[in-house]
Amino acid sequence: MLSAAAAAPPFLLAAVCSLLLLNAGIAVAGDSNLFTPKGYVLRYWRKQISNDLPKPEFLMNKASPLTAVEFAAFSKYADQSSLSTHLPEFCRKANLLCFPDVAQSLEKHDGNVNFATYSNENFTNYGGDRLGGVDSFKGYSEGDNVIVDTFRRYSRDSAGHDDKFSAYATESNVIDQSFNTYGTLATGGEGKFSSYNKDVNVPNLRFASYSDSGNGRTQSFTEYTANANAGDQRFSSYGKNGNGATNDFTSYGNNSNVIGSTFNNYGETANGANDTFTSYGNNGNVPQNNFKNYAADGNAATETFTSYRDQTNVGDDGFESYGKKSNSAKINFQNYGQSFNEGTDKFTSYAKDSTGSAVGFQTYGVNNTFKEYSKDGASFSRYANTTSSSSSSSSAVAGSKTANKWVEPGKFFRESELKTGTIMAMPDIRDKMPKRSFLPRVIVSKLPFSTSKLAEMKQIFHAGDDDSRMTTMLTDALRECERPPSAGETKRCVASMEDMIDFSTSVLGRNVAVRSTATTKGSNGQILIGKVSGINGGKVTKSVSCHQSLYPYLLYYCHSVPQVRVYEADILDPKSRARINHGVAICHLDTTSWSAGHGAFIALGSGPGKIEVCHWIFENDMTWTVAD
Secondary structure: OHHHHHHOOHHHHHHHHHHHHHHOOOOOOOOOOOOOHHHHHHHHHHHHOOOOOOOOHHHHOOOOOOOHHHHHHHHHHHHOOOHHHHHHHHHHHHOOOOOOOOOOOOOOOOOOOEEOOEOOOEEEEEOOOOEOOEEEEOOEOOOOOOEEEEEEEEOOOOEOOEEEEOOEOOOOEEEEEEEEEEOOOOEOOEEEEOOEOOOOEEEEEEEEEEOOOOEOOEEEEOOEOOOOEEEEEEEOOEOOOOEOOEEEEEEEOOOOEEEEEEEOOEOOOOEOOEEEEEEEOOOOEOOEEEEOOEOOOOEOOEEEEEEEOOOOEOOEEEEOOEOOOOEOOEEEEEEEOOOEOOOEEEEEEEOOOOEOOEEEEEEEOOOEEEEEEOOOOEEEEEEOOOOOHHHHHHHHHHHHHHHHHHOOOOOOEOHHHOOOOOEEEEOOOOOOOOOOOOOOHHHHOOOOOOHHHHHHHHHHOOOOOOOOHHHHHHHHHHHHHHOOOOOOOEEEEEOOHHHHHHHHHHHHOOOEEEEOOOOOOOOOEEEEEEEEEEHHHHOOEOEEEEEEEOOOOOEEEEEEOOOEEEEEEEEEOOOOOOEEEEEEEEEEOOOOOOOOOOHHHHHHOOOOOOOOEEEEOOOOOEEEEEOO
8 A cells, every 4th residue: 555655646645645634624725734736845945955044935935826635636637638628717726827718798889888997808899880979988907917808899880979998908917909990981970099008018919900991080099008018019900991081190109118019001092081190119129010001002191100110229120111002192201210229120112103192201210221112202301321420420319318218227237336335226126927826847747838839738728819918928938948048058947846946956056045136125216235245255156047937827937147246235225224125136247148239238338248237136036046
């Protein structure tokens, strides 16, 4: 009997022992139960790590919250490849990031409606075929954490109908949204869309059609994904096949960080349109923008594009067609691509094959490629190429202006600043990732995690379409984890605490300590550096740093890079000199492999290999070192 029990897998032993304890009336919930995933991690820690240093609470809190019985049940489902059929329960009990399965709704609204709040729904019809009247939508999925919404039709085929959309999913986190049609085939009336996904984190947005095939309708889109962070958005069609319409798009993707944007059609095949696009991707950081088709095949239209990608840092942009095959149009593009640390910009086809159109282009930025433009009726006020002195000076001015915006004060600093008495800026070190927990290694080992098994991964987590937020999360994590290590780097993605312990001890040995900045106090303000101590006596040391990745369960990208020094420092209030935090910082002494456009060099000056760069360890990130 004993030999058979010893051969049984841990989760089965956990289930049997837990059931025995339950039958005996002994509680099994909580950390004291040896057979929970957290209990197993504690035993594993003691076995693999040779010192008796206190276990870091912030890391222990990330252990799986599953009870022993739940652990056994979900392990069984993983064995049977049936976790997908239990996904909502699994996500809830294991504290994972999953999107709700939104059921189709057939609700319709035929009278005047004022919605205050609405979220995580499939909204099929709103204001369709309305004659006159006013509808307003004040808050849609506002301030939520995980959002999945589909909005199919808004004001379709309406006549003389006014509608207002005040706010759509602003100040939200991890968003997957699809807005299919807004004002299609509408006649007369006015539509106002004030704010769409402002101040959001990792969005995946699809807006399919705005004011297409409208007749004599006035519509405005004031703000689309301003101040967004790290996501993708697509706008398929704006004002296509319109007749005598007035459309105004004020702001698209401005002040956003690492956003991929695609805008496919603006005012295509429109008749007598009066369209204005004020600002697209301005003040962006490392954008990936693709604008395919502005006012193509239009007739007697007045089109104005005021600013595209102004004051933006690096990135890749393509603008494929502006005013192509237009007839008797007035087309004006005022400002394109006035950037600093310019990336790759390609502008293909400007007023090509147009007839009787007056086309003006006032300013075209640096380091760009301009192909296929009409020499008939087209004029340029200024084309700034990489060799002109005027473009060089404007680029330098842009750099000094924008660097302060995108490279947060205090995010990078020099090693000489890390000494007692220094007053310096502290960046926002708060963890902005959704809260999740590790999975037990027994379950993680049974889940697919490779590009070759993406279809299985999508099925388990109900990813849906190829352009869904979940699919993007899965593929982005795979891309980063499967990327070859950089020169001198040792890397591994870990999804269980046991795997993190194994990787760290394989690099550093068993006598290790894990450190992170204690709290987030001092963020976004000035701090005073108190007592500073260097790990390993302030000498060059080995370390393993671990950074969160966005994934359904807690996934860390852990890596070790050569030539670093690690410090601990008391963080004081500059006025009272009271201690408010205890920070951990790492200084990279070898930056030769970093890109010239890295934010550290924008903030500090210099370039790759010329200076060392230091930064704080942010909340819920960590660095492992040999214990002192």
